[in-house]
Amino acid sequence: MECRIIRIDDQTWRLEEEGVRFFLLTGSRSALLIDSGMQVHNAKKLAEGLTALPLSLLNTHADRDHIGSNAEFDAVYMSPAELVNYPLAKKASDIIPIRDGSSIDLGGRRLEIIEIPGHTPGSIAVLDVERRVLFSGDTVQDGSIFLFGPMRNIPAFYHSLKRLEGMTGRFDLIYPSHGSFPVKKELISRLISQTAKLERGELAASEAAFMGIPLKRYEADAAVFLCDADHGEKTERSAQGGQRPSGNSGADDKEKSGKGTEGEAG
Numbered sequence: 365m366e367c368r369i370i371r372i373d374d375q376t377w378r379l380e381e382e383g384v385r386f387f388l389l390t391g392s393r394s395a396l397l398i399d400s401g402m403q404v405h406n407a408k409k410l411a412e413g414l415t416a417l418p419l420s421l422l423n424t425h426a427d428r429d430h431i432g433s434n435a436e437f438d439a440v441y442m443s444p445a446e447l448v449n450y451p452l453a454k455k456a457s458d459i460i461p462i463r464d465g466s467s468i469d470l471g472g473r474r475l476e477i478i479e480i481p482g483h484t485p486g487s488i489a490v491l492d493v494e495r496r497v498l499f500s501g502d503t504v505q506d507g508s509i510f511l512f513g514p515m516r517n518i519p520a521f522y523h524s525l526k527r528l529e530g531m532t533g534r535f536d537l538i539y540p541s542h543g544s545f546p547v548k549k550e551l552i553s554r555l556i557s558q559t560a561k562l563e564r565g566e567l568a569a570s571e572a573a574f575m576g577i578p579l580k581r582y583e584a585d586a587a588v589f590l591c592d593a594d595h596g597e598k599t600e601r602s603a604q605g606g607q608r609p610s611g612n613s614g615a616d617d618k619e620k621s622g623k624g625t626e627g628e629a630g
């Protein structure tokens with residue numbers, strides 16, 4: 365599996381696979397991988413080719429396209445809220461819990477953790493404090509944002525974006541896991557307004573599918589939102605104060621979740 369390694373500065377690299385990227389950061393004392401790839405299973409080895417410093421791993425979240433090389437590590441920094449989304453088959457590592465406001469010091473390079481649930485329950489962003497860069501995972505990006513399946517929560521996604529918008533005085537650039545690189549922080553406000561439109565039913569939907577799962581695709585100008593096939597119907601029902609019909613809707617969700625974890629990227 366090809367993985368391109370691109371140097372951003374003396375202490376920062378991005379590792380680009382088809383459709384997904386992850387990052388290597390170094391300080392004076394230690395190094396950190398932010399995510400470990402999708403199809404590559406040797407991210408540790410790749411990183412050790414770039415730095416001799418002791419290396420740790422952090423996951424922005426545990427979707428399949430971010431944990432490809434986790435088994436190479438004994439431990440991983442992760443939000444405890446993400447454990448519900450961390451497949452047992454993929455992990456050979458202990459969890460080092462990180463929470464909102466936690467910091468990791470690589471030696472002259474302080475990283476601060478910001479919890480941004482929504483895309484997944486334990487999604488986090490990493491603020492590279494002195495460099496004024498935000499590593500945003502899948503939450504702030506201009507590619508396809510996965511908002512389907514049982515791990516996603518669109519209202520939480522919206523509120524996490526609002527929170528990041530309130531912190532834009534602390535960073536100048538955003539390094540996302542998908543889509544364009546880098547992106548400007550103005551993207552956050554655009555995603556907020558379009559997520560609000562999505563929830564108000566104001567975006568046009570088209571039918572789509574991912575790994576055999578039927579989806580609704582909303583082409584917003586900031587990004588593409590991929591939602592559950594019944595997304596608009598749910599909105600309508602809740603607007604009317606109604607509930608989802610009982611029947612087999614729970615079984616549908618289970619099937620989606622099983623297949624959804626096999627996804628390629630997002």
Ligand SMILES: [Zn+2]
Nearest residue numbers: 429502629630
């Ligand atoms: Zn992703």
